[in-house]
């Protein structure tokens with residue numbers, strides 16, 4: 153910032169003594185901390201990182217042998233950003249983890265202020281119940297658990313089921329606005345048929361009452377089957393963006409906006425040989441590769457990915473994707489929260 157003359161020894165000593173007296177009164181001199189508080193541009197403590205599924209999966213299965221879903225409440229291996237270990241965060245604002253539920257298990261019903269998303273990674277036969285409605289989980293499905301809705305999970309199949317959880321826990325805790333409670337029984341009663349509103353009316357036509365309050369909103373599941381169809385159609389007919397390839401954002405049919413107030417989610421198709429131009433944005437982004445193979449360069453570091461690998465791009469680092477084969481990437485970030493606060497920026 154401003155260049156200052158080097159103070160004399162006496163001045164330095166006087167300042168140090170003064171700071172000690174300030175400290176004793178729960179005060180501190182702004183001029184000593186200001187440049188760290190107000191950076192010229194985002195200076196994330198988070199680091200770019202990747203979790204290869206082939207390394208994390210055996211650890212998840214070990215967890216499966218050591219603790220039940222019931223004992224754990226949620227049997228999850230938390231993905232911690234290596235730049236901010238020990239706080240259960242994958243970015244400054246988001247939590248992410250890989251959850252395992254084994255055949256016959258139930259993860260008991262509870263609710264909390266934090267909003268959650270599930271992105272199914274592996275296995276058939278599990279369901280998640282949200283606000284009285286069960287949704288079957290298939291690999292690639294994207295499912296919402298809005299704030300303060302009771303939710304429980306179960307595996308009625310014969311194979312392990314794993315999904316990626318994304319929650320806005322750090323945002324809720326930033327505001328000291330966390331509430332949570334158990335339902336009191338393992339599973340909540342079901343009050344709606346699976347896929348009720350969406351199956352009957354489609355995303356463009358919903359009964360008025362579904363719009364009137366978040367607690368009466370239906371469970372939103374975005375089945376991969378339909379996502380994949382839309383991507384294939386756009387890949388064949390739509391323009392391919394220099395940066396993003398063919399990218400779509402998931403829309404909440406009840407609001408027409410982002411899936412949840414704090415979390416936005418996206419899915420993109422990158423054709424074989426795609427070499428994306430770099431982009432930097434203020435929303436740190438969690439990616440999960442679904443199909444294909446490629447390399448993403450984040451702030452000069454390159455990460456090779458394949459199906460089921462999870463990687464994270466911190467705020468403002470340039471991100472560019474290369475696809476070795478036709479590829480699909482799912483991603484999520486805090487973009488809606490930043491937009492609501494007038495903070496979001498992106499430059500190509």
Ligand code: 1HN
Pocket residue numbers: 226228247249251259264266268303317319321
């Ligand atoms: C939670 O409720 C779930 O319901 C998963 O599956 C992960 C991480 C932090 C706090 C609550 C779930 C969670 C969580």
